Amino acid sequence: MKRPLLSLGLAVLAAGALAQAPVIPESAYRKGMPDVITPPPVVVTTGPTFNRSGFSSAYARAGRPTIAVLWNREFTDMLQQGSASQVSIDTMRAGVSNAEAVRLPGYAAAQVSGAVVGNTTITAQDVKTQQGQRSGPVERVDLQMRAAFMQTITSSGVRLVDRNVVMRTTAAKQKGGGLDSQQVETDALTQHAKLLMEVLNTRDAASPTGWATYVSIKRLADGVVLAEGYMDGRLPEDTPKAAPRFEADPRGGFREIIKPVTVGDTGKLVAEQTLARLGEALGR
Secondary structure: OHHHHHHHHHHHHHHHHHHHOOOOOHHHOOOOOOOOOOOOOOOOOOOOOOOHHHHHHHHHHOOOOOEEEEEOOOOOOOOOOOEEEEEEEEEEEEEEEEEEEEEEOOEEEEEEEEEEEEEEEEEEEEEEOOOOOOOOOOHHHHHHHHHHHHHHHHOOOOOEEEHHHHHHHHHHHOOOOOOOHHHHHHHHHHHHOOEEEEEEEEEOOOOOOOEEEEEEEEEOOOOOEEEEEEEOOOOOOOOOOOOOOEEEOOOOOEEEOOOOOOHHHHHHHHHHHHHHHHHHHHHO
């Protein structure tokens, strides 16, 4: 007799609870909106926000000027090469000696002979002074950085001019001897380029690669400085960081995956920061 009464009581209680549930009208719901428990998608950038299309537009409006690149070389105020007379004296000497001794009972004799040959060469020539060479990374590091830097700029549509090529072609058109490299360089750059870009590498302990880059861009026609920048290969502090990634740790648990910064990454980053500065200058 107790079981039917218990079942009947539970049914009555459930019906009362359903009857007392509040009725929410349709107008109270946010139609067409995402659920409040679903977080919005997070947009993460892994590098500086370089507006490639914006730069291309500014570069096109400026007439797509050609840019001569001086890699780890300064465009100094040395107007011409000095010359000096140099005399070199090379001296070489060679000697040969021979000694013989004879000893007999009641008799002893010795003979010594020698010869010395000398040669002296005197060379006189005129030597021209050269611009001082800057110290840079070892060749393999320098080439990796240069390749990443140049490729990033050229892939953005920038017309780059190689210094050595235009110097050789300009010198070939000049008749007579006694070429001055400073004059040839100036003639070549002004004939084939509108802008001059100096890229100087210097040691910096704060850089991930140990090297920082200073870039200066000037107009060759009047020397007006358009942009300058000192870049150590690190992202700006306000740059959004990518979400961390983890992998299994052999010691247990998980560890964050940290990608090391390579020289190529630094060269690409420096090139993008340089183009951003140049785009702002051309847009003014």
